[in-house]
Amino acid sequence: MGEVFFKLLNMSLTAGWMILAVMCFRLIFRRTPRWVNCFMWSLVAIRLICPFSIESTFALLSATEPIKDYAVVEGETQDYIPSISSDWQIVQNSVNPMLADSFAYDESASVAPLQVVTHICGIVWGFGVILFVLYAVISLFRLHLRVREAVPYKDNILICDAVKSPFILGIVKPRIYISSGLQENEIKYIAAHEHAHLKRGDHWWKSLGYLLLCVYWFHPLCWIAYILFCKDIELACDEKVIRDMDIQDKKEYSRTLLACACRREMVFAYPLAFGEVGIKERVRSILNYKKPAFWLTAVSAAVCVIIAVCFLTTAPRKYQIRVTIPAGGMESFYYSDEEISPKGNRLTLSAGEGLGDTEVVLLPVEVKQENAYDAPTYLTPGMPVKMDVEKGAWFKIGVNVQNPAEEDMDVYVEVENVDVRIASVVENSTASDDYYTVLGEQQKNTEEFTVEKLLSLCNAGSEALQEAFAIDTEGGELPYSNLIREEGEEWLTWMYRIPLAYNGREYELQVSYWVAETAEEYGYTENELSDIRIVYPAMGDGQLLYDVDERYTPDLDVQSFLVREYDISKYVNLELPAGLTLGKYNMDFNDIWQGCLLKGDYEEPAHGEFAQESKYAPGGIGLVEMERFSDRVQFENNILQAVEWRMNHGGRDSEYEIIEGCDRQAILCEYSFDLFTAPEAEEYINKYDLEEEELQTTSRYWYVFFAEQDSDYVYTLFLNQEHFTKDDIIKLARTLKFMK
Incomplete structure (x- = not known):
């Protein structure tokens, strides 16, 4: 628990800088479209969610390690000065130097003090998350109780006497609840506002924002970000509604907003409410609204990109590669235990701790190009040196340093944009x-x-x-x-x-x-x-x-x-109709068949998230070994009669019909397949708010089977009846030529 908390703390400190950047953006670009502000908050959410970052030379954050808690190594003690990694280069390692004395390890204690602090922080954080989630659940449960007597008005709008201010309730099937005391003209503006929320998906975004607030409840900037985010989605929604209104409609809209203004409560878990936040600012924004100039939108978008690049990426990590010079060591070069692999064709080296003016070389460990990597390069503190190297190769770093002292000496060479590993040995696996x-x-x-x-x-x-x-x-x-x-x-x-x-x-x-x-x-x-x-x-x-x-x-x-390699052309050759192409080979694309689906410029049904692609694709061609299928293939007097192929949620709907004029014996029949199981159909109907009669539950196909008694494979060709006729499948079947 403590490790999770410190990881989140490190991520929140990094995101804190981005929150400050977005707040500055809001102050400077006051007249920018409000949807841009919402987009900026989505970047903050990405920063809070993703535990990793892409490296970039434009990044303002350094790729430092997460906060580490105190560690005790068996048989020895280690002095540890706690540090907080904010990923901002100007922040010092020690936030408060007094912590070094406050949490210094006491050998008389059985448990390191900072371990206790870490554990307690993790427990407190966990309880906080649980409390905030419970608060949201209880608040929404109470709200459901208040609106259970609501009666339908029209569309997805319901009227309830217990409602003081309009709001949206529900995630999967959101509904709009309004007060019974509203006038028809007021309902018109309220419905426009709430439907704008739904079109923008604000009920999803606000739920995600509150969930992140539950996780990062300990960070004050996250609270500020959530409050500003709620205000911005309301302002963005207002802009969407009034975009094409005249001044009279704007005034009526503002009056409706004032009439529906709800009592300010710290109930952030409540759903989106019309008139929820910043009434004064919203009215002023509505009455003064002017369509933003194109140049302002373009500049705002450019600034968004800059902020995203600067704060969603991290600077290339720099490594301090240690080279140990043994006591009395007077040889020319000593090499690092670690190996480096450049990520590009140029390597940058700098003198690190303990290293003065010296020569440095690269010792090839794994290379493909025979370059003179062992030619010495002179290194001076404060003056980085660039070397042309082989990308992806592995090297050890060598330095020309002598050590006449009686103790080993460690010096460091700083490198960046590399992978680092310990020198390879035969390792035992896990x-x-x-x-x-x-x-x-x-x-x-x-x-x-x-x-x-x-x-x-x-x-x-x-x-x-x-x-x-x-x-x-x-x-x-x-x-x-x-x-x-x-x-x-x-x-x-x-x-x-x-x-x-x-x-x-x-x-x-x-x-x-x-x-x-x-x-x-x-x-x-x-x-x-x-x-x-x-x-x-x-x-x-x-x-x-x-x-x-x-x-x-x-x-x-x-x-x-x-x-x-598998290639369908090894087995068959066919002339595809215009608009159809062969998809990639699949070992198991339709029960036991292997082969390729046919692709075309046809609209795919939305239920693809539930059904197998072979049940709604335009068609396909497949094969299976005869020895695996021989008990299902029936011949009578050497004439193909049937191919009994059965699968779950599908079956044959017609008798077999022999097709003449094919390269091999062929029979035609019809198959139908269920696109949903009963639970999947119910889930789909609820997800997209459909009526049962609107749902396509089955698909129908023409199937042609090809087989000979002495052949190695049974083949099938099928076409979707939604796009092709019986004549189409027969014509295509006659073009199939089987390779000998």
């Missing part, structure tokens, strides 16, 4: 896979171990490793480890890792098979570690890649290992 040995960077690039050598050791050729086995080498047995399944948001990754022992060294091969958009369970049997048979019953064609676990080699590009 506890979750502790029987693996990880390939270190230095060993990977030795002559003894190459991808070609790996291919010869594995002896797998291009057969996609259908059966794994162990072989003996000079270094001993090469056991195959367990098959590991990893599932991501877009990919289902099958992989297994092979610990290798070769010439006395240990390596690891990680082989991955990536299957796009599939959830099918592949089976495997596991015996002894050195005898595992890996079975891929539905693998088909695709790609098999060689990779190294990126936890240990984060900057290594994936290298091709065993590649088998």
Whole structure:
């Protein structure tokens, strides 16, 4: 809890500078359109939500570490002076020097004082979040009780005697509540205002703002930002409503605003209320409103971009690379333990702590270009030196410094725009896979171990490793480890890792098979570690890649290992109608079929968030191995009769009809598919406020199946009946030519 609080505290301090910048913007650009102010507050929200930033040379914030709490290392104590990182370069590390004495570590104490403070702060923050959320829930619950007797007026407007001032209630299905004592003319202006709120999505934005306030309740600038944000969305909404009004309508609108002005309460959790904040300022703004000049809008937009770049990004991080000069060291050069990798083709070096005028060199660790990196460059304090380097290569930094003293001496070289790592060694992997040995960077690039050598050791050729086995080498047995399944948001990754022992060294091969958009369970049997048979019953064609676990080699590009590309043209050739193209290959695009969907310039239904794309796409072409489908394909006297393909929420709606004139035997039928389950349909209706009869719940397709008794594959071609006729599918089926 304490670590989370200090992380949020660091983020809030960074966002505080941006809040001040937006406040200055509001003061300077008073006549700018109010929607620009709302956009600026959205940038503040991004700063409060995102725990990371993109590096930029234009940034005003430095990429410093989050606030760290006190740490006690076993067997020793560490003096710690607390510091607050605001990501603003002029802020000193120590906010209050007195804290150094107040929180100095006392060896007689069993717990470090700052640890206690961290823990208490985290608990207090957590209770504060809970209280503010409860306050919002209770307030809205009470409001629901007040309006439960409301009666419909028209559209989504309801009238309630308990309502003093109009407001919007609801997030998914928002409704407008108004007082029963309003005149028809007043209702007209109120409805225009509240509908403007809904069109702008203000009920969503204000809810997000309050949620952020619940998290950052401890930061006073966040309170100020929330209050100003609420005022700006009201002013922006007023501008949207009165944009095309004449002066008389503006006066009537202002009178309605004054008549509906509600009693000022600190009820920030209440929904948007007409007349909620800043009545005087809003009336003045309405009566004095003039359409802003184009140049003012353009300048405001440019300033928005500048503020976003300056405060949503961080300056490139600078690293102090330590070089230890041993006691009595009188050699020419000593090198850092850390390795650096430039992110560009130019490296900037500066003299850091303890380093005077000296020579500096780069020692190549992993490079592809043979440049003279070891040519010394002279470094002077206060005068950065730039060197042309290979982007992405790895180097150690060497300095020409002697140390005649009897103790080791540390000097530092400052570098920026680089990645840094500890010098590579063979590492043991984490506890979750502790029987693996990880390939270190230095060993990977030795002559003894190459991808070609790996291919010869594995002896797998291009057969996609259908059966794994162990072989003996000079270094001993090469056991195959367990098959590991990893599932991501877009990919289902099958992989297994092979610990290798070769010439006395240990390596690891990680082989991955990536299957796009599939959830099918592949089976495997596991015996002894050195005898595992890996079975891929539905693998088909695709790609098999060689990779190294990126936890240990984060900057290594994936290298091709065993590649088998899928191409639909290997199997069929067809003449697509005008406006249709083939989509990308998919291993599992329609139940057990693999192939491509047809893409076209057709309007996709909004329910795509629920239904599979294959159930509403213009069409597609797919195939499946005959050996997997043979029990579903029926022949009579060598004539294709049926292809019994069944799937959840779909089925055949017609008898089979033989199509003559095709390259292979073909039969035609109709299929229909459910686009929603019952809960999904209810969710969709509620989300978009639809009537049941407005919802398209099914799709219908023409399906043609192609098969021969001696063929390796069963093929299917399908077209959406919403866009194509029966004649269209028959005509297209006759153009299909199957590759021999």
